[in-house]
Amino acid sequence: MRMAVAPSNQPRTAIYVFAVLPPLFWAGNFLVARLFHEEIPPFQMSFWRWLLALVIILPFSLRAVIASRPMIRQELGFLFLLGGIGIAAFNCFIYVALQYTTVVNAALINSLMPVVTFLLALIFIGDRLTPRQIVGVAGCAFGALFILLRGQIANLADLVINVGDILVLAGLTFWVLYTVLIRWRKTALPTSVFLTVTIAFGVVIHLPFMIWEVSQRGTFVANGANISALIYLAIFPSLLAYNFWNRAVAALGPGKTGLFMYLMPIFSTVLAVLVLDETFRSYHLVGMLLIFIGIALVTRPAAQR
Numbered sequence: 676m677r678m679a680v681a682p683s684n685q686p687r688t689a690i691y692v693f694a695v696l697p698p699l700f701w702a703g704n705f706l707v708a709r710l711f712h713e714e715i716p717p718f719q720m721s722f723w724r725w726l727l728a729l730v731i732i733l734p735f736s737l738r739a740v741i742a743s744r745p746m747i748r749q750e751l752g753f754l755f756l757l758g759g760i761g762i763a764a765f766n767c768f769i770y771v772a773l774q775y776t777t778v779v780n781a782a783l784i785n786s787l788m789p790v791v792t793f794l795l796a797l798i799f800i801g802d803r804l805t806p807r808q809i810v811g812v813a814g815c816a817f818g819a820l821f822i823l824l825r826g827q828i829a830n831l832a833d834l835v836i837n838v839g840d841i842l843v844l845a846g847l848t849f850w851v852l853y854t855v856l857i858r859w860r861k862t863a864l865p866t867s868v869f870l871t872v873t874i875a876f877g878v879v880i881h882l883p884f885m886i887w888e889v890s891q892r893g894t895f896v897a898n899g900a901n902i903s904a905l906i907y908l909a910i911f912p913s914l915l916a917y918n919f920w921n922r923a924v925a926a927l928g929p930g931k932t933g934l935f936m937y938l939m940p941i942f943s944t945v946l947a948v949l950v951l952d953e954t955f956r957s958y959h960l961v962g963m964l965l966i967f968i969g970i971a972l973v974t975r976p977a978a979q980r
Contacts (some may be wrong), residue, residue, distance in 0.1 A: 694923035694935040697916040702942035704783055704912035706950065708773045711755040711904050717770035720908070722878065722885040727761060727909035729874045736867035743868045748758030750862050754869075756877045761853030761917075762877025767884065776839025788847050789815065792933030795855045806814055811972030815937040818965025854929045857921055870918060873887030937966045 677858055708720065717724075740747070746753065774779060789812065824830040862869065924933045946957050 682769060690923060693919040694927060694932050695820035697912075697920040697923075697943045698936055700911040700916040702910060702915075702939045702946055704942065705769075705773065705939075706946050707904050707907060708770050709777070711901065712770075712774050714901050714942070715904070716888050716892050717774060717879065718884045719887040719895055720770050721766040722762070722881040723905050724766070724908040724913060725874055725878050725881065727905055728913040729871070729878055731909060732867065732871050732914055736871040739865055739868050740871055743864055743957075744866055747868070747872055748897040751864070753856075753860060754872050755798060757853060758873040758876025759858060759860045759880050760849040760856075762873055763880040764851065765846050765849040766844050767881070768849065769807040772838065774847060776843060781839075781843045785843070785847060785936060786818065788851055788936050789930075789933040791848075792851050792854055792929050795851055797931070807972050811969040812934065814932060814969030814972065815966050816969075818962040818969060819937045819940045821958055821962040821965060824962065826956075838927065851933070852956040854920075854933060858924050866918060868922065869921070870914070874913075879924060910941055920936070934970055939968060 708717075711720070769781070799925075863874070920932070923935070941963050944955070948955050
């Protein structure tokens with residue numbers, strides 16, 4: 676049975692593009708969610724993001740979904756689980772968290788994810804690291820921390836842990852489980868069907884939380900800026916990122932793919948420079964080099980003997 680993503684015999688360059696682009700789109704997701712957290716409440720942001728994504732993908736995938744009904748019925752519980760943890764829970768936790776914490780704190784906690792992914796991949800599917808790859812993972816982690824702490828370990832003292840940070844950690848736990856599960860249990864569903872069905876389940880799971888939030892806070896204002904933000908969230912961090920991520924996991928495994936999440940601090944820095952007029956500093960460059968070297972050590976094929 677093949678994975679619910681593209682086969683893993685694609686050109687190696689394409690595989691790495693699939694692994695690199697999701698962290699870029701998700702860095703934008705964190706930035707947009709933080710910028711619009713006062714305009715769009717979190718459950719409504721997540722619900723409308725994924726409903727729009729479903730509306731966009733459905734015309735392209737509906738025929739394949741109908742043709743795949745027997746396989747969907749066989750995988751119904753598993754697809755519902757993935758929609759629950761990877762579409763609904765992960766995103767809702769992150770959006771609620773960004774009501775209380777900063778993008779920097781969220782990115783710092785996010786740097787734990789690749790290590791946790793490697794551990795779960797080892798437990799569930801037997802993925803193992805060579806000594807060279809362990810050095811690479813450590814290099815990536817140190818590079819991410821170097822950027823987030825602005826090159827000074829003393830800046831750890833300025834980080835304040837709050838409820839938002841705990842929610843980020845909970846959300847990332849769901850994402851790690853999603854990443855490992857899509858490799859651990861394979862399915863014969865085509866990519867478009869897999870994505871459509873899991874998004875549909877995620878939207879359904881969102882619904883009661885969104886309705887409750889509307890009853891408490893009212894609906895958001897549907898102005899041009901808010902709608903544009905939701906369209907970005909529906910296309911880039913949703914449809915494209917999840918599709919590419921699933922393909923990368925199928926080809927590289929959850930551990931190696933998870934390592935590319937260390938690119939998020941780099942992309943967050945670039946976006947902050949471009950969008951928020953922040954300054955590019957020397958610690959950004961040092962951290963980036965450490966991350967790139969670490970990824971190269973982990974993903975480089977073993978030497979033939």
